[in-house]
Structures are given as C-alpha cells and as structure tokens.
Amino acid sequence: MTLAPFTNEFPWPAPAKLNLFLHVTARRVDGYHDLQTLFQFLDHGDSLFFVPRGDGKVVRQNALPGIAPEDDLAVRAAKLLGKLSGAGLGADIRIEKRLPIGGGLGGGSSNAATTLVALNRLWNTGFTTAELAEIGLKLGADVPVFVRGLASWAEGVGERLAPVEMPEPWYLVVVPEVSVSTREIFEATELKRDCPRVTLDDYLAGRTVNVCEPVTTARYPEVGQALEWGRQQGPARMSGTGASVYVTFTERALASQAQKRVPAQWKSFVARGLNRSPLTAIMRGL
Known part of the structure; x- marks a missing residue:
C-alpha cells in the first residue's frame, strides 16, 4: 500500500465547535439521551501532525x-x-x-475526527466521508460532525446531522479554569430531559436554551460567574456541558474590546464562527 507524501510539519486542523443551543428531549433505554443541538465551528483549535509508520504501531x-x-x-x-x-x-x-480539556468545545472529538480524516488520506485506506463518520461514532457522539465538517442541526445522540447555513459572527470564548465532566452533567437527576422538540426557526427566534447551564453552574460556580460576566457584554451562552462560555458579536473589533475586560483568572480567545470546518477546506485542496 502506497503512503501519501506528507511530512511531520504539515498541520492538520482540529477546530473547536460551539453548541449554539442544547435541548434534551428524552432519556433512552440504553442510558444515552436524545437531544437537539446546533453545531458551528470556530477558526481556532488544535493542530495534529502525523508521520505514517509501516510497523502498525500508533x-x-x-x-x-x-x-x-x-x-x-x-x-x-x-x-x-x-x-x-x-x-x-x-x-x-x-x-x-x-483547546481546554472538559471545556465543551469538542477538543477530543475534533482530534479523533482529524485523525480519521488525515490517516485515511495518508494510509490511502479509501473510506468515504460517510464511512469515516460511522467509524467516528464508535469513539464519541460529536465525532461525526467534525468528520463531515459542516455546521449542522443535530438530533439523536448528536449523530443525525442536517447541514445548515448560519450567520458567521465573531465570538469571545471565555474558559474558566475548571474541567467539566460531561457524564456527571448528563447523569444529574435535575437535568431537564423532556424538552419539547424545536426547529431551526425556533432557534432563530430565540426560543431555545442550553438545558445544561443550570446543572453545570450549580456544580461549577466559576462557570456561572463567567456566564454572568458574559451576559454583561452581550448575548452569552455556555457551550455543551461547559465549562466554556461564549459571547456573540457582529464584529471582531467588538469581541476584541470585550476580551480586554475578561477577568485575569479566566483564559479567553476571539474566533470567527464557521459553517465549514478548516479541515474540510484542507481536504478540498488535496
């Protein structure tokens, strides 16, 4: 089998994602949850470098x-x-x-997706995008959206994806120094699990929330503090189960100005929302 000619200096992007809302509609018999959410990527994330080996070791x-x-x-x-x-x-x-660990930005899932896409290319294994997304689902519910690389309305456990075209605003992302356990939040007895089903029009009309916010902020007060601070700057919401909080702006300059006011105890960055992942852009050029 012939290996594609890439060096260990080629950076494969593993972008962050935001959950623009998160509703839980039911708890399944297998212990997982049916949900509705809206994924959008950021032009900020990890970078992965690969050198193929012929001995089968990773x-x-x-x-x-x-x-x-x-x-x-x-x-x-x-x-x-x-x-x-x-x-x-x-x-x-x-x-x-x-990307922070336990930050609700999908860092681990994005790393997994980038690895699947990159090694499929470097090893010339020939899987289709749909097949890679199915493989990715075995690793985590968020992996398929990173493999497909399109902003999407998601249902099921997050694997049923419908691409959407959304505005691509600027975000100020604030990251408190805590790592939130996704399992802890989804196992919480007080988590609302009977949200009525909504549509994209409901999101655009402001009729959606992140149901994990009250659960996470009760257990991780610093996330609540960051969310309260963010809402003083503009429309703010927690991503996924947290800990990251994002504030939406129409212009980069406004997001950058707000970043100067972020309390010193929190990390932060400014990023553009993207409907197409940087990984997808790279694959189109190969």
Whole structure:
C-alpha cells in the first residue's frame, strides 16, 4: 500500500465547535439521551501532525497533561481505523493542544475526527466521508460532525446531522479554569430531559436554551460567574456541558474590546464562527 507524501510539519486542523443551543428531549433505554443541538465551528483549535509508520504501531510523541496515550481519542481513532482497514500501518502523532480539556468545545472529538480524516488520506485506506463518520461514532457522539465538517442541526445522540447555513459572527470564548465532566452533567437527576422538540426557526427566534447551564453552574460556580460576566457584554451562552462560555458579536473589533475586560483568572480567545470546518477546506485542496 502506497503512503501519501506528507511530512511531520504539515498541520492538520482540529477546530473547536460551539453548541449554539442544547435541548434534551428524552432519556433512552440504553442510558444515552436524545437531544437537539446546533453545531458551528470556530477558526481556532488544535493542530495534529502525523508521520505514517509501516510497523502498525500508533505512538503519541508528546505528553498531554491528564490524558494517557491509551485514553487519547486521537490514538484510539488511529488504532480503530487501522483495525477496520486492515492496512497494517501505524503513525507517529504529535498534538499541539490549544483547546481546554472538559471545556465543551469538542477538543477530543475534533482530534479523533482529524485523525480519521488525515490517516485515511495518508494510509490511502479509501473510506468515504460517510464511512469515516460511522467509524467516528464508535469513539464519541460529536465525532461525526467534525468528520463531515459542516455546521449542522443535530438530533439523536448528536449523530443525525442536517447541514445548515448560519450567520458567521465573531465570538469571545471565555474558559474558566475548571474541567467539566460531561457524564456527571448528563447523569444529574435535575437535568431537564423532556424538552419539547424545536426547529431551526425556533432557534432563530430565540426560543431555545442550553438545558445544561443550570446543572453545570450549580456544580461549577466559576462557570456561572463567567456566564454572568458574559451576559454583561452581550448575548452569552455556555457551550455543551461547559465549562466554556461564549459571547456573540457582529464584529471582531467588538469581541476584541470585550476580551480586554475578561477577568485575569479566566483564559479567553476571539474566533470567527464557521459553517465549514478548516479541515474540510484542507481536504478540498488535496
């Protein structure tokens, strides 16, 4: 099998995502939840670097605080793709981590998706985008949207995706120094699980919320403080189960001005909302 000619200096983007709202409509018999959400990407994220190997080994070349290699979704994605393809190939993987762990921005899922897309290309394994998305679902509910790379209305556990065209505003993303457990939030007894089903028109009319906000802010007060601060700057919402909070602006300058007011104890960045992932843009050019 011929390997594609890429070097370890080629950065494969793994962008962040935002949940522009999040409703839980039911708890399933398998313990998971049916939900409705709206995904949009950001022009900010991690970068991954790959060097194919012929010995079948997958090696993460750099340490990531709090993430053992065997638990790393990028490593798991590479091993799963190798197993399903039967290619017998491996890879050295280096991750430049910019997205917070437990921040609700999809960093781990995005890393997994980028690994699937990149190694499918580098190993010439020939899976279609739809097949990669199905493989990605085995790793996590958010992985398919990163594989497909289009802003989407999502239902089911987040795997039923319908691409949408949304405004692409500027966001100020504020990241409190806490890591939120998604499992903890979805297992909370007080989580609202009977939201009525909504449509994109409901979102555009402002009739949607993130039902995880009251649960997360009760358990992680700093997230609540960041959300309160954000709402003093403009329309603010928590992404996913948190901890990150984003404020929406029409212009980059306005977002940058607000960033200067972010309290010193919180990290922050300004990013553009994108309906097409940077990963998708790269694949179109290859």
